[in-house]
Amino acid sequence: MIEKRTAIRLSDGRELIYFDETPLHDRNEWPDTRELPPPPPTSQLRYDPLVDEWVAVAAHRQTRTFLPPSDKCPLCPSTPEFASEIPAPDYDVVTFENQFPSFSDRVKPDEITALTDLVPVRPGVGRCEVVCFTSDHNSYFGNLTPARVRTVVDVWADRTTEMSALPGVAQVFPFENRGVEIGVTLNHPHGQIYAYPTVTPRTQAMLRAASRHAEKTGGRNLYADVLAAEIKAGVRIISANEHWTAYVPAASRWPFEVQIAPNRHVLDIPALNDAERDAFGPLYLDILKRFDALFDKPMPYISAWHQAVTGEGRELGYLHLQLFSIRRAADKLKFLAGSESAMGSFINDVIPEKAAQTLRDII
Numbered sequence: 001m002i003e004k005r006t007a008i009r010l011s012d013g014r015e016l017i018y019f020d021e022t023p024l025h026d027r028n029e030w031p032d033t034r035e036l037p038p039p040p041p042t043s044q045l046r047y048d049p050l051v052d053e054w055v056a057v058a059a060h061r062q063t064r065t066f067l068p069p070s071d072k073c074p075l076c077p078s079t080p081e082f083a084s085e086i087p088a089p090d091y092d093v094v095t096f097e098n099q100f101p102s103f104s105d106r107v108k109p110d111e112i113t114a115l116t117d118l119v120p121v122r123p124g125v126g127r128c129e130v131v132c133f134t135s136d137h138n139s140y141f142g143n144l145t146p147a148r149v150r151t152v153v154d155v156w157a158d159r160t161t162e163m164s165a166l167p168g169v170a171q172v173f174p175f176e177n178r179g180v181e182i183g184v185t186l187n188h189p190h191g192q193i194y195a196y197p198t199v200t201p202r203t204q205a206m207l208r209a210a211s212r213h214a215e216k217t218g219g220r221n222l223y224a225d226v227l228a229a230e231i232k233a234g235v236r237i238i239s240a241n242e243h244w245t246a247y248v249p250a251a252s253r254w255p256f257e258v259q260i261a262p263n264r265h266v267l268d269i270p271a272l273n274d275a276e277r278d279a280f281g282p283l284y285l286d287i288l289k290r291f292d293a294l295f296d297k298p299m300p301y302i303s304a305w306h307q308a309v310t311g312e313g314r315e316l317g318y319l320h321l322q323l324f325s326i327r328r329a330a331d332k333l334k335f336l337a338g339s340e341s342a343m344g345s346f347i348n349d350v351i352p353e354k355a356a357q358t359l360r361d362i363i
């Protein structure tokens with residue numbers, strides 16, 4: 001749990017927050033000693049009228065740090081020899097604004113221009129943060145204690161509340177990419193949180209489906225009904241506790257995909273109660289162990305929190321975590337090729353019931 005929260009500014013003005021599990025430290029004793037250039041010009045969003053979607057264009061991201069050696073890791077605590085992104089000599093959990101953000105709250109929200117009559121351009125308003133789960137460079141999320149996972153849940157809740165309240169933010173998305181196979185550019189265990197200025201395409205599709213279902217059923221929540229049906233069917237459930245259920249979706253797109261949802265209808269992470277926050281870690285850590293046991297090596301994965309949007313359609317949401325891997329066999333990765341990338345039509349080589357059974361039996 002968070003015992004102490006200290007927000008500081010890095011030398012270029014970006015915000016960094018220490019979330020301490022003990023109240024011992026005065027984090028203001030450790031100012032950022034680096035001389036950093038101002039944050040880069042922010043990104044823009046361009047509208048693709050053919051599919052009714054916004055695309056973020058952020059050229060400055062090409063220069064971001066790529067797999068630095070461990071003594072130059074920007075997410076490790078600072079040492080006398082190397083000043084990292086985190087000025088203190090140690091930390092529990094830290095969040096800070098990304099140095100190369102796709103979205104930023106430094107731009108004015110009202111500058112909408114147009115490239116053509118059909119292609120409006122808007123500033124990439126929003127915010128991108130990095131979350132460091134531990135100061136231990138060689139650890140990984142699955143190795144955290146349940147108590148630390150609880151702290152991380154509280155941090156996600158804190159950041160969701162604050163970032164949702166920023167002007168122009170439509171949706172807040174905490175996620176973790178793990179493994180170079182996924183495209184991770186820093187090995188230090190960390191996640192990210194995006195605050196988007198628009199509702200993402202995937203969430204828009206989910207809202208359309210949820211809205212249709214509510215109309216058809218006199219206001220029932222679609223995700224709640226899907227979860228209840230999975231619990232009743234049983235065959236794709238991997239594990240559960242009093243507050244959470246983990247299952248493989250019936251129409252899973254990925255070779256190994258698990259969704260973890262609270263048993264109670266909750267809109268977002270801040271709405272989770274104490275007992276639900278405590279109960280998440282043990283179940284999630286168990287699922288991550290099963291993932292790593294599948295091929296007896298660290299499983300590359302994407303772990304993505306789906307939360308209710310901040311505006312219209314908010315009540316249609318249902319908090320859940322979507323965890324999936326692109327590894328389909330010990331030496332094979334699934335790449336998004338023609339059908340998936342060009343058509344958005346997924347072909348899954350692993351039968352979801354078989355994936356669920358494998359994950360159940362693996363440990």
Ligand SMILES: [Zn+2]
Pocket residue numbers: 070073074075076136137188
């Ligand atoms: Zn590190």
